Amino acid sequence: MMNKKTDLNMQFSDEEWEKLCDHCGICCLYKIEDYHTAEYLYTRIACPFLDIESGNCKSYLERFQKMPTCAKISADTLEISYIWMPRHCAYRCLYEKRPLPQWHPLFDPEDKLANAQLLSKITALVIPENHIDICSKEQLLSLRESAIQMNTRKKMEKQLIDHVIRDLII
Numbered sequence: 001m002m003n004k005k006t007d008l009n010m011q012f013s014d015e016e017w018e019k020l021c022d023h024c025g026i027c028c029l030y031k032i033e034d035y036h037t038a039e040y041l042y043t044r045i046a047c048p049f050l051d052i053e054s055g056n057c058k059s060y061l062e063r064f065q066k067m068p069t070c071a072k073i074s075a076d077t078l079e080i081s082y083i084w085m086p087r088h089c090a091y092r093c094l095y096e097k098r099p100l101p102q103w104h105p106l107f108d109p110e111d112k113l114a115n116a117q118l119l120s121k122i123t124a125l126v127i128p129e130n131h132i133d134i135c136s137k138e139q140l141l142s143l144r145e146s147a148i149q150m151n152t153r154k155k156m157e158k159q160l161i162d163h164v165i166r167d168l169i170i
């Protein structure tokens, strides 16, 4: 039997893998790990390279050089990283074998035909009943709109703690 990592590695080309991202930008918000509970909390503080309007990285091709803490999301790293990705994220959905949210761009009627092959690969990997409540696209957009960029003049830890997202929708 194949493991999750092998499943994903074998299924998607690089181009398809990139298309799984809906550009919510949520994974580019700083997070805090509770040392005692190992729980991850999101904050509203965004990486300086996140374009808050589009949800895209302003330095995508050079992101690992410019931001040493930027993490690569690949089938090989998901085993470690899925836990701090938002629950709606297609990479986490696939890792947990859950269907993608219905508002994911791959379901856009205009692109649906072009994405049919990719959608059928995804469908083959997920368990239809294995779903949990996922926030709406509007909630995610509103979260991104409320994000603020790190203020380098203030203490980083204080900014993160002041901006923890307590009503966790992700």
Ligand code: SF4
Binding pocket: 020, 021, 022, 023, 024, 025, 026, 027, 028, 073, 085, 086, 089, 090, 091
């Ligand atoms: S959380 Fe997932 S869908 Fe959102 S930007 Fe990050 S990788 Fe893309």
Ligand code: SF4
Binding pocket: 027, 028, 047, 048, 049, 050, 051, 056, 057, 058, 059, 060, 063, 064, 067, 070, 071
């Ligand atoms: S450098 Fe990494 S964490 Fe920062 S915006 Fe780009 S992809 Fe996101």
